[in-house]
Amino acid sequence: MAAAAAVAIPTADADWTVVRRRGRRLGNAPSTACHPAAPPPLPVTPIPWAPSDSSLDPARVSRLVARAHAAISRVEASRFYRRLLLPDSPLRRRLLLLEPVRLSLLGVGSFESCPAARLQLALAALLRRDLLPDAASADLFDPVLSAVECAAAAELGFSVPSLDDGCRRRVKEPTLFYMPHCEASLYDALLAANWDSPAQLRRVCVLGNSFRWYALQAEYDRSGPATKAAHVLAAGRFACEEPVGETGDLDDEDWFTRAFNETSWHFFEVDDDVDLAASIAGGRR
Secondary structure: OOOOOOOOOOOOOOOOOOOOOOOOOOOOOOOOOOOOOOOOOOOOOOEEOOOOOOOOOHHHHHHHHHHHHHHHHHHHOOHHHHHHOOOOOHHHHHHHHHOOOEEEEEOOOOOOOOHHHHHHHHHHHHHHHHHOOOOOEEEEEOOOOOHHHHHHHHHOOOEOOOEEOOOOOOOOOOEEEEEOOOOHHHHHHHHHHOOOOHHHHOOEEEEEEOHHHHHHHHHHOOOOHHHHOHHHHHHOOOEEEEEOOOHHHOOOOOHHHHHHOOEEEEEEOOOOOOOHHHHHHHHHO
């Protein structure tokens, strides 16, 4: 990541929190209206889940779908997205090697109430359409989703699971996980669920907060939440990380920046002879 880029730092162990762009100084990030200020801890095992607001108003669903399509059009027309589609980009080459057949959007927040969350949903829809095979499936989840948002997601082609697995999702097929501005603990839970072998971990691609900046945060604050994300920190030794865009491309006051700042692709190009368990133990020492 370029030296001039800003850093995004999680605030605490709470989950599903948007990370805001700061200056170049490491520091805590304020919460936003997109996510609850103090969500519950991650479940250790999957638990049944139902929408936070069970009321279903068809008119609200229609309005939300229309707003989502407007966000898709806005992202599609942006220089930010056109750069992702460059035919000779390293991103395209790595995605061709991975051949993901599923996209999971985790931690998107309330995309009815938050413009940044709608832009993140829009990006997920475009990635599925333009960079994944035609038969690829897609799902999304956040504990704060309402029944209206679940219905709108279904109309946009995303399924919504009925279990909250706390991101401890072991993949059976190559999967692109888009986890916009999640806490380190969520990325760590996903990696831990797929950490048993290099072949398993190579099935995972993560689009989310920069793992490099989590490593910097862990150095800066040795008692902070990033230090507990052992898998995230260990993955930095073999993850190929590519920033989504350059910091200067977006207006700091725009929801575009809140949606996409400090976001990177992470591909886990780990050799078969790497001892993943030892890499975790070494990091803890």
